Structures are given as structure tokens and as C-alpha cells.
Amino acid sequence: MGVTIRDIAEKTGVSITTISQILNGKGSRFSEATRNKVFQTAKDLAYKPNFFAKNMVTNQTNTIGMIVPEVTDPFFSQMVKGAEDYLNAHDYMILLCNSSQDSTREDLYVEELLHRAVDGLIIASPNILASNVFTQLETLHKPYILLDRKRHHREEGNIFIDDYEGGYMATEHLVALRHTKIGIITSDDSFYSVEERLQGYQGCLTKHGISASTTWIMEGDQTMSGGYIATKKLLETTDITALFVTNDQMVVGAYRAALELGITIPEDLSIVGFDDIELAEYMAPTLTTVRQPIYDIGKTAAEYLLRAIQNPTEKMANKKMPLKLIVRESAKRLEAE
Structure with missing residues (x-):
């Protein structure tokens, strides 16, 4: 059994009521000597307050709810790590929910997290939650940060x-590498990003006077298998020399499809991805991709949320995170014919 306030009382001779008030930040009326004795004894005994009892006193749980569409996706796992590292450094814990890209499940998770009295929420999803969920969040004055969704919902505090x-x-x-037959692997339009x-x-193609064929565009699920199926279908039906794949996880499948068709990267097909997940620099050939600062997005979301919890009336500016093209080995200059 852990150390209790009663143990501190026996050690210090201070009443349980006084100790409770001091440890909960309400002991200003007691002498500095008494407060110091209580705090030092609590530290010496490695006292940790009962979580639920503390919540009843402070109306805070030091817990943040976070909802992501797929926790096994390298993109979202890196984002979660950024948020978690920042929150842990500030004595907060994450309750992580994986919605499996199910909007109904997202709505349910918001309800359940509110029921568990989290201090705020980080919601990373391409889906649009039901309007009554946002109404409930705002009615309860519960701070929340939205990631990876349309930015018109509110005017400030967007990342x-x-x-x-x-x-x-x-x-x-x-x-710039002289390709004019450039395909793209995308997904259905519910993923607005x-x-x-x-x-x-x-x-870009229009600006450079390149007439894009509709056959150069292929949709697939935002998974490795989705990238594989879409790329194989595209390469079997077109003569493109380059391919833009709209997320790096799909690129893994695209590499497999090219290999099976006897197409060499980048000699026969140049590929550029998007995200710069950790795997990108270990692929063969290493992947040229558009980097978004995934870890920093999660960290910034956590920082914004804690500011909103601690200063609920503060207006926070929108923050646009930088993109950067990371040039590696998967795309090469097309030689003139």
C-alpha cells in the first residue's frame, strides 16, 4: 500500500486536514515552516496523491485525450510521440484512442473522453465530427486542438x-527533372488534405503547360497495400516516367508494384513521396519526399492545448508548419531524347 496523508501526519505531527490543504495548494494561511515540513516529509516518503481524490479537489485530471485515425500508421505514431513527450514533461498523461478512420467511432471517443474528465483533447482526423460534438465541447468549455482537418471550423488556434x-x-x-508524364497516387476526396x-x-502541371491525362491519376487506400494496388494498376495502363505518391506509407507499396513489373527506380520511374516518415531514408533507393514536421506538429498541438487549459481566454494565432523537399535517390533527371 502507498504512502498516505495519515503517514505524513504521524511523521510531522501536523493534522490531516492541514496537510491536505497544503498539498492541494490551499495552505497559504499556514506558516512557511509548517508548509516546508509537510512538503519535505511528503518528498522523503515518496508520497503520491490519490488521483481521484486530487481530481475532486482541483477539478483537473492532468490527462489529455488524443484521437488518431490509425495508431499503427508511422505518420500518426510520430505525431503522438511529439505530443506525449511534451505533455509528459509537463506532468500530463495521454489517453490515446484509435478510431480506425471511423467517424462514428471518433464521435463516441469524444463522448467517452469527456466522461472520463480529460482536461482537453487533441483530435487528428480527416473526418469531420458531428456538429453536436463540437457544440458539446464548447458548451463544457473543454479546450481542444484539431489537426489534419478543414481549417474553416474556427478562426484561431489552428495548426x-x-x-x-x-x-x-x-x-x-x-x-525540373524534365519529366512531362507524371502520374499521381491519391485517395478519395474525403481526405481533404x-x-x-x-x-x-x-x-503545377498547368503552370508548366503540361496537359495532364486523367489516366495518370489513380486512387488507393492510404496504406501500403493501397499504394501497391493503385500503382500496379497505373503502371500497367500508362507510360508515365514519374510518379507523385501523396503519402510515404503508400510509397512502400508503390516500390513493390514497380519491382514486380520489372520497373527500376529511378532509372525507369522517378518517385516523390509526402511526409518523410522515418522509413523514407532507409528505403532502396532512399526516398525523395516532401517533409512535414510530424513530431513538431504533435508537440505544438500539445503546447497549444496546455496554454488553452491554463489561459482559457487567451487568443492563439494560427500556426502554419513548414514544408521542405528532401532530395534523395528515388527521382532522377530524364535524359533528352
Whole structure:
């Protein structure tokens, strides 16, 4: 059994009521000597307050709820790590929920996390939660941070990247390497961020006077197998020389599809990805990709949320996270015919 307030009382001769008030930050009326004696004894005995009892006194749990669409996805696992490292350094714990890209499940998780009295929520999802969920969050004055979703929901406190810019950046790199037959692996338009990357791809081709064929665009699930199936279908039906894959996890499948078809990267097919997950620099050949600062996005979300908890009236500026093209070995200059 752990150390209790009664143990501290027996050691110090101070009443249980006085010790409780001091340890809960309500002991200013007691002498400095008494407060110091209580704190030092609690430290010596390695006392930890009962979690639920403390919650009843302070109305805080020091717990943050975080919802991600797929915890096994390297992108989201890195984002969670960024948030968790920051929160742990500030004595907060994460309750992590994996929605498996199910919007109904997301709504349920929000309800359950609120029921468990989390101090705030970080929601990373391409889906749009039911409006009554946002109403409930705002009615309860529960701080929350939204990631990877449309930014029109509220005007401040958004953390985002410019997906159009990223799609444009990836495509322009391939155009600079003299490619004019550039395909793209994307996903359905419910993933608005990927849709914006597609628009960036199309905008870049238009600017450079390249007439894009609709056959160069192939949709797939945002998984390795989704990338494999979509890339194989695209390569079997087109004569593209370059490919922009809208997330790095799908690129793993794209590499496998090219291998099975006897297509060598980058000699026969140049590839650019998006995200720069850890695996990207260990692929063969190493992957050229658009890096978004995944860890820092999670860390910044946690920082914003704690500020919102501690200063609920503070207005927070939107934060656009930087993108950077990381040039490695998977794309090469097309030789003139």
C-alpha cells in the first residue's frame, strides 16, 4: 500500500486536514515552516496523491485525450510521440484512442473522453465530427486542438500545413527533372488534405503547360497495400516516367508494384513521396519526399492545448508548419531524347 496523508501526519505531527490543504495548494494561511515540513516529509516518503481524490479537489485530471485515425500508421505514431513527450514533461498523461478512420467511432471517443474528465483533447482526423460534438465541447468549455482537418471550423488556434503547396512542390521537382508524364497516387476526396495535394499537382502541371491525362491519376487506400494496388494498376495502363505518391506509407507499396513489373527506380520511374516518415531514408533507393514536421506538429498541438487549459481566454494565432523537399535517390533527371 502507498504512502498516505495519515503517514505524513504521524511523521510531522501536523493534522490531516492541514496537510491536505497544503498539498492541494490551499495552505497559504499556514506558516512557511509548517508548509516546508509537510512538503519535505511528503518528498522523503515518496508520497503520491490519490488521483481521484486530487481530481475532486482541483477539478483537473492532468490527462489529455488524443484521437488518431490509425495508431499503427508511422505518420500518426510520430505525431503522438511529439505530443506525449511534451505533455509528459509537463506532468500530463495521454489517453490515446484509435478510431480506425471511423467517424462514428471518433464521435463516441469524444463522448467517452469527456466522461472520463480529460482536461482537453487533441483530435487528428480527416473526418469531420458531428456538429453536436463540437457544440458539446464548447458548451463544457473543454479546450481542444484539431489537426489534419478543414481549417474553416474556427478562426484561431489552428495548426496546419499547406497541402496545396506540398503537392505543387513535389510535382515541380519532377518537372525540373524534365519529366512531362507524371502520374499521381491519391485517395478519395474525403481526405481533404490529399485532395489539396492533388490540386497542387494539377496546378503545377498547368503552370508548366503540361496537359495532364486523367489516366495518370489513380486512387488507393492510404496504406501500403493501397499504394501497391493503385500503382500496379497505373503502371500497367500508362507510360508515365514519374510518379507523385501523396503519402510515404503508400510509397512502400508503390516500390513493390514497380519491382514486380520489372520497373527500376529511378532509372525507369522517378518517385516523390509526402511526409518523410522515418522509413523514407532507409528505403532502396532512399526516398525523395516532401517533409512535414510530424513530431513538431504533435508537440505544438500539445503546447497549444496546455496554454488553452491554463489561459482559457487567451487568443492563439494560427500556426502554419513548414514544408521542405528532401532530395534523395528515388527521382532522377530524364535524359533528352
